[in-house]
Amino acid sequence: MKLYNTLTRKKEEFVPLEENKVKMYVCGPTVYDYIHIGNARPYVIFDTIRRYLEYKGYEVNYVQNFTDVDDKIIKRAIEENVSAKEISDRYVAEALKDAYGLNVEPATKNPRVTEEMPHIIEMIKILVEKGFAYEVNGTVYFNTKSFDGYGKLSGKNIDDLEVGARIEVNKEKKNPMDFVLWKPFKPGEPKWDSPWGEGRPGWHIECSVMAKIYLGDTIDIHAGGEDLIFPHHENEIAQSEAANGKQFSKYWLHNGFINVDNEKMSKSKGNFFTLREIAKEIPYEVIRFFILNGHYRSPINFSRELMEAAGNGLDRIKNCVKDIKFITLNGKDSKLSENEQKLISECVKFKNRFEESMDDDFNTADAVSAIFEFVKFANVNIGTESTREFADIILSKIIELCDILGIEPLKEEAVADTGEIEKLIEKRQLAKKEKNWAEADRIRDELSEMGILIEDTRAGVRWSRK
RNA sequence: GGCGCUGUAGCCAAGAGGCUAAGGCAUGGGACUGCAACUCCCCGAUCCCCGGUUCAAAUCCGGGCAGCGCCUCCA
Numbered sequence: 001m002k003l004y005n006t007l008t009r010k011k012e013e014f015v016p017l018e019e020n021k022v023k024m025y026v027c028g029p030t031v032y033d034y035i036h037i038g039n040a041r042p043y044v045i046f047d048t049i050r051r052y053l054e055y056k057g058y059e060v061n062y063v064q065n066f067t068d069v070d071d072k073i074i075k076r077a078i079e080e081n082v083s084a085k086e087i088s089d090r091y092v093a094e095a096l097k098d099a100y101g102l103n104v105e106p107a108t109k110n111p112r113v114t115e116e117m118p119h120i121i122e123m124i125k126i127l128v129e130k131g132f133a134y135e136v137n138g139t140v141y142f143n144t145k146s147f148d149g150y151g152k153l154s155g156k157n158i159d160d161l162e163v164g165a166r167i168e169v170n171k172e173k174k175n176p177m178d179f180v181l182w183k184p185f186k187p188g189e190p191k192w193d194s195p196w197g198e199g200r201p202g203w204h205i206e207c208s209v210m211a212k213i214y215l216g217d218t219i220d221i222h223a224g225g226e227d228l229i230f231p232h233h234e235n236e237i238a239q240s241e242a243a244n245g246k247q248f249s250k251y252w253l254h255n256g257f258i259n260v261d262n263e264k265m266s267k268s269k270g271n272f273f274t275l276r277e278i279a280k281e282i283p284y285e286v287i288r289f290f291i292l293n294g295h296y297r298s299p300i301n302f303s304r305e306l307m308e309a310a311g312n313g314l315d316r317i318k319n320c321v322k323d324i325k326f327i328t329l330n331g332k333d334s335k336l337s338e339n340e341q342k343l344i345s346e347c348v349k350f351k352n353r354f355e356e357s358m359d360d361d362f363n364t365a366d367a368v369s370a371i372f373e374f375v376k377f378a379n380v381n382i383g384t385e386s387t388r389e390f391a392d393i394i395l396s397k398i399i400e401l402c403d404i405l406g407i408e409p410l411k412e413e414a415v416a417d418t419g420e421i422e423k424l425i426e427k428r429q430l431a432k433k434e435k436n437w438a439e440a441d442r443i444r445d446e447l448s449e450m451g452i453l454i455e456d457t458r459a460g461v462r463w464s465r466k
Numbered sequence: 467g468g469c470g471c472u473g474u475a476g477c478c479a480a481g482a483g484g485c486u487a488a489g490g491c492a493u494g495g496g497a498c499u500g501c502a503a504c505u506c507c508c509c510g511a512u513c514c515c516c517g518g519u520u521c522a523a524a525u526c527c528g529g530g531c532a533g534c535g536c537c538u539c540c541a
Binding site (some may be wrong): 226 | 478499514534541
């Protein structure tokens, strides 16, 4: 299995620190609002990578933080006249709902900054003691010049950075690129006691601390959006490696952005969408499928048309799986035919192609195409003359691959009264038998109004929620 | 200014030196069907341009052109 490591800018063979175990840390959102459509990408991508690692037999310790101390949260709290905790609690809950909607497996642990304060203070203390950080008037800075490897992840040269720096001159800092580990509190802001006075931590230190506490000094995979490469991840490396004296993460994975109209999504451009508002129109599963249709490192464009295309493609898989499901219930009861046995043995090629794609830096776009080829194979080879056993075996093989991508083609949204639907379908079947097309169509319309789609497939009558 | 990414059919998107350049969506034609939907069959690319390396280039190298990202809070 190969993966592209941002640190070395090469595809490398994946070798975990500990056999069969993977320690994975993913940078999570700042909880000041609903997560946006761009946040959906790392959620889906790194969840899929995790699922694949698990499929390959690794035990994955998956940690994703919530940043619940931040200027934006404080601003929001002031606007609403509530506590910062109320804001962050609310949006942590909402982010978890969105993650659930996207069928993201719960993390092993979702640490929060406010709950790790003693550890954060401890790490800053170590950095000061070791001479990597210094305090000026209650602010603790990391001295970037004291850490030799600064710039190794982003490929930046510290002197170039200083020349081109668009940061304000700050006379407290020893070097322009030094960043804050601890800042003194301002009235009205959340604060914690520390050796440098009351205040709160800077943004970067939290991830170094949480990774250390929940995973250890050295982890296998650190992941996040590509915009985090600099400065966030660069700073994490500096903090962790300076404090622990060990390599921080073996592999660094970064997902590309979701753009809107080929431009970066931003509030100022007015092309900003929360996942929640998109999910009102487009099912979460379609959003997930859409994200998987491209390579995780390429930028992808978000538009209604592309969502619709993704939805149609997903329907193709769902239709196929539902048809097979129907045969597992209504197919022949006899034993597998010789031809069926032969066909079953052919299926391994789809699984192989799927794995080859995923082994090559998690090429989900190619993996999806392996599923489509499997679907075509099933559509051509499964029908009313197939045995139940055959349908059962093929179904489980397709579902297995879908599961790895977090796609659940058999999942139906809860429908109020399935009994009533079944009754109406029976009535329609009767009408059709009597060639009473008007009545049959009337019942179909009635079901349609209930949000139920009826299809007379070659396998039989099938209904699904629209 | 520094660092980096991308350019493959109407659209999305794999492929990273050599089998007819995957797959999906859309359009059109046909089969099936009472109709609709589903499904099946058929139809589409000298891979941004110009040079070079090679027996062989979408793939490697050089030069253009076009678009995008990071360097500042951001997934």
